[in-house]
Amino acid sequence: MAYSDSPFHVEHEYVLFKLNRRCIGSQNRILCKTTEKVALRSRKFFWLFVLKTAPRKAGGNGQGNEINQLSNPCGLYVDDDQTVYVADQSNHRIVEWKSGATSGQVVAGGNEKGSGDHQLSNPYDVIVDKETDSLIICDSSNRRVVQWPRRNGTSGETIISNIDCRGLTMDENGSLYVVDFGNDE
Numbered sequence: 720m721a722y723s724d725s726p727f728h729v730e731h732e733y734v735l736f737k738l739n740r741r742c743i744g745s746q747n748r749i750l751c752k753t754t755e756k757v758a759l760r761s762r763k764f765f766w767l768f769v770l771k772t773a774p775r776k777a778g779g780n781g782q783g784n785e786i787n788q789l790s791n792p793c794g795l796y797v798d799d800d801q802t803v804y805v806a807d808q809s810n811h812r813i814v815e816w817k818s819g820a821t822s823g824q825v826v827a828g829g830n831e832k833g834s835g836d837h838q839l840s841n842p843y844d845v846i847v848d849k850e851t852d853s854l855i856i857c858d859s860s861n862r863r864v865v866q867w868p869r870r871n872g873t874s875g876e877t878i879i880s881n882i883d884c885r886g887l888t889m890d891e892n893g894s895l896y897v898v899d900f901g902n903d904e
Contacts (some may be wrong), residue, residue: 725829784810787822794844794857794886804854806842813845813854813867827854827867829873836874846887848895855895857884864897 731746780787790809797803801818804826811832814823828839847869848855854867856875862885867875883901890896 721754743805785822786814786824791813792844793842796846798847804847805844806845806856806858808841810842811839811841813839813856826869827856827865827872832860836876839865839875843885844887848889849894850893855887855889857887857897859884864895 767792781788782788784790789805789807791807792805793808794806795803803816805814805816807814810829812825812829813827817822819894827845828837828842830838832838832840834840839856839858841858842856843859844857846855847853848866851866852869853872854869854875855878856865856867858865858875862881862883863877864879864882864887865875866877866878879897882897882899884897885900886898
């Protein structure tokens with residue numbers, strides 16, 4: 720599948736765009752997931768869509784572990800202030816990009832790959848729980864969902880364990896929904 724600067728002119732991308740538009744919620748969150756192969760394609764397309772239409776972008780300085788770089792970014796969340804939170808999978812961290820910023824700030828993980836309360840291992844998705852002002856993170860290789868304070872958090876708390884988490888969303892009532900890849904749930 721080829722990707723271009725103009726997604727509306729490529730038939731396969733248009734199909735993915737229509738799928739993503741139907742699945743994007745009020746905070747620009749993708750609300751539905753598909754199989755792994757399709758998710759990789761749609762995620763890449765979604766990143767292109769966000770990077771081409773957003774007034775600022777996260778990453779864009781090549782793959783790496785510097786604060787202005789990402790390495791295999793997966794999930795993202797855009798809050799009401801247009802701050803972007805990115806699950807920077809291969810750097811084992813969550814990076815926050817404020818509107819207009821040229822570099823991000825590590826807000827969870829970033830302490831090497833590991834299973835400690837202060838570490839993440841291949842985070843796959845992230846959302847913000849507005850009620851608790853915390854991040855909810857799919858910590859995929861640790862098979863857990865972690866809640867991490869959004870402001871000045873140095874460690875997280877496991878809220879769900881033994882789960883192959885690949886996606887998260889929260890409804891307007893604060894109910895958390897988690898995709899469990901290993902159990903096809």
